[in-house]
Amino acid sequence: MRKYEFTLSSPVATTFRSTKAANSLDIDVKKKSTHHVCVSADIEAPYNVGLIVGASGSGKTTLAQHIYGDACFTTLLEPTLPVIEQFPEQYGYDECASMLAGVGLTSVPCWIRPAYTLSNGQRARAECALQMARSAAADEPVLIDEWTSVVDRTVAKVMSHCIQKHARKTSKRIVLCSCHYDVLEWLNPDWIIDCNRQEYTDRRSLCRDFRRAEQLTFDIREVDRATWTYFSKYHYLSEQLPGGIINTFGLFHGDDQIGFQCFANYVPRRTGEVMKMHSNRTVIHPDYAGLGMGLMLINETSEIMAARGFDVRAKYSSTPIYLAMKKYPQWVLTDVSRRTNTIVGGKVDRKGGYRHDIKTYSFRFIPQAKR
Template sequence: MKLAIRHSCADFDSYRAARVKSLFNCEDAAAFQLDAELPIEDAAWSVGVIVGPSGSGKSSLGAAVWGEGAFWHPQWPADAPIIDAIDPAGDFNAATAALASVGLGSVPAWLRPYAVLSNGERFRADLARLIAEAPPRAVVDEFSSVVDRQIACVGALAFAKAWRRTRGQAVLLSCHRDILDWIEPDWIFDTATAQFERAPAGSRLRRRPSFELEIAETSWEYWPAFEPHHYLKLPRMIAARCYVGTISGLPVAHVAFSTRPGLVEARACRLVVMPEWQGAGVGLRFLNAICERWRRGENRFGLPLPTLFHTSHPGLCDALRRDRNWTQVSATLAGAHKGRSAASMALSQQRGRVVTVGGGFGGHFRAVQGFRYLGREDAACA
């Protein structure tokens, strides 16, 4: 595919224009030319990147590849949450999976209109719609240009993984080179050097950066930083110990562990990954590592215990079902009878077992699904 970009405009001769030409020896600013050869006509690739400084012809090349109609410019309703705007005629689970797959796993954000989201959330919401609607070809201009670079890199990683599952082709236009390794593109064209690179079949041009997640056992001192990003507002688990995962000293992931009566099983809850790291695959690996510790008896009780974990998050449920370390053990559409729960709590207070009584638990329509950690040895035999 040979592309020739030719742009021109009027050659102004005002006083200031003439003075600029004289000062900077710039006689011809009315024409822009760029020639590029992109051998991408085949279907054996998923993600390509055109990278270069602003004004170097990236958008013009993007339009020349498949036409202006291929540019991805989603229109968002002002009076509806983003969960309603993402493929409204499609499957609900597919919409939530698209949001989770690009790292927008913060459930409260799903219930807000696009206009009130942060720049980072908008960036990921746009990508989620692209994943959900999955056009066969798409050009994304200014990819990651308006977001924090940490969010940009992890968001690029998450998008590339999810987009490849759609079997479509996407050309990303960006002036930032820090995302290239995270995307692992099939090809790159650099407008600054007019150089084209394409990976051999079955491989990628760049290698995704590695990072080390360190895990520490703590109490609840880190929870206030994570709590706003958890989809439920519940009291802290009784007699629980918490674990925090850090990358380069920064808190990234959190989970709490307690035990069920009789010390027969551990129970994990309050799993949260910070928004800037959602989509990088941190959460499940973090949870698995701690569940494996408990399975081997590396806990304050010194007992090898399996772990039970409940969640309502559709994306996390799907991930746990795909992971051979886990098996699903329950699925409940609605909570228990709230009146009976309140009566039971009142009776416990009368007997001196609790100090305060709330309104009871249950009565919701949250589809809670339960999973048990099998462990690496058991998973291999499953």
């Protein structure tokens, strides 16, 4: 346990307006211009997630600098470069992708666009991933100031869940400064320094078995295919929906659609055969990535389609999705192949389809009633 103590002070203006404002409240402005912080905390023992919390002006940032040095907070993102290009050179592509996905930035299109095009939430996740990468070599904790200050509160909770999960999975140390107490459950920190109360709480023995009281709720609804226009920019494959017969679903948080799922019939049904409907164009808004909602959306909507009498199939070129789907008993792997642009009779233009020589994984869905 170590004691951290300092005093924040600021000069008091004596101009006419400042004096008038002070006199209107009948307070001693000189007293209000100083803020003393004194707290004893154990941050030397092993941990993954630390939280310094308190209202604006309570001394969070100064306390972090007092502990870790004045240069502990840095802005890393170069606005004109894609995020994936800003990692240190010693990191391979797979390591960069793993770090970005680990903090919930799973949208590949977001990785390859200039950083200035990212939303506030996406930018915060990207900076977090970069700070993790750059601090790893020096074995230093990652420090992030104003955690979730620029995003709405639901997104803040999702981001907090993602970062704590990644920190524990990769054995990294992260210290977050925030003025919001609503992220505490979602961060599940090993220790907390509350600058409002000037109080330290050790939670190392609690966080492993901790269960959140608050849960986010989502529901699935059928939607118009036009909603794809908004979600298409987050999809890795195509901006267009398949032709032919399609069914489209949306994932909603309250009244906000935060996900999209399509089923399409690629091959005309033969007489006496059950129509095959292929799962595709699954998108979860990047702000909600990291909660496992994508596979949940695929599974739930596939169950709906199977209940309507369709033979539900899925084909993916994404290795992470393939590995994830193998864990679910309702999906049976039927084929692994490499797609080319060549078919019997010559070459075909596959706009919006699989690129040349890409490995694909085909699955068949087994509904609950038949498992």
